[in-house]
Amino acid sequence: MNSDDIWQQFGVVTWRAQWARLRGVTMSGLVLIVAIAVALWWLSATTPHIRWSLDSFLPHADVDENGVLSTSVYIEVENEGMASFTLTGISAEIPGLRLLPADEAQEEQAAVTVESGGQETLARRIVITDCAAVPREPQPVRFTYETWMGSGSAEVTWDSWRMTGSGGSLQVAWQRALASKVCNEAVSSDRP
Numbered sequence: 001m002n003s004d005d006i007w008q009q010f011g012v013v014t015w016r017a018q019w020a021r022l023r024g025v026t027m028s029g030l031v032l033i034v035a036i037a038v039a040l041w042w043l044s045a046t047t048p049h050i051r052w053s054l055d056s057f058l059p060h061a062d063v064d065e066n067g068v069l070s071t072s073v074y075i076e077v078e079n080e081g082m083a084s085f086t087l088t089g090i091s092a093e094i095p096g097l098r099l100l101p102a103d104e105a106q107e108e109q110a111a112v113t114v115e116s117g118g119q120e121t122l123a124r125r126i127v128i129t130d131c132a133a134v135p136r137e138p139q140p141v142r143f144t145y146e147t148w149m150g151s152g153s154a155e156v157t158w159d160s161w162r163m164t165g166s167g168g169s170l171q172v173a174w175q176r177a178l179a180s181k182v183c184n185e186a187v188s189s190d191r192p
Contacts, residue, residue: 050085050114050143051078052156059178061185068127070100071182075122079114086113088151089144090124094175096133099141100125131183138173 052075059071077087088111092099102110103125112120128134140155161177162169172180 050156051080052076052158059182061182063186069131069182069186070125070127071178072123072125073178075124076119077112077114077122078119079116082116083147084113084115084118086111086146087120087122087143088146090122090141091143092139092141094139095135096128096130096179097175098127098129100127126178128179128182131179134176134179136173136176139175 059073062070062072064070075090079085089101090099102108102122104110106123106125108123108125112122114120138157138160140157142153142155144151144153158174160171160173162171164170
């Protein structure tokens, strides 16, 4: 009788083999869960892959009969993911600015579905409540969305704008550049 026979008689070999099988099954399950999570993320099922841009050429000052200064912005949303998503809301808490909800009377869409590889443009109004209070650091915008797996929300900070003047070109946070452009136009002597 050798030592292997003794270990087998007491069931130690069986116990070790069972522990090794359990560890192998656990590791396989873990690898499968990670693979599923990565696949769902890559397919944009959990979080959409969005490329945002804000048109920096179109904003113009609009002062209504009550003296409220506002502008229309056009937000381009491109779906870089494999699954479609529905953008259900956009909001921002930025001092000096107020992003208004969609106004269907102005033909602004409250929700928009963007197919894989597709692009949509949203129109929104931004009221400028205090030109001087708009922060100089880039500020995020929150959006809510729905995918086939459920709904969620995320924040995005749009790219800074490049402003040109007599001193050259300067990169400025998007909200500060927007407010500067609209506020300057509102008080310009060239304004009709």
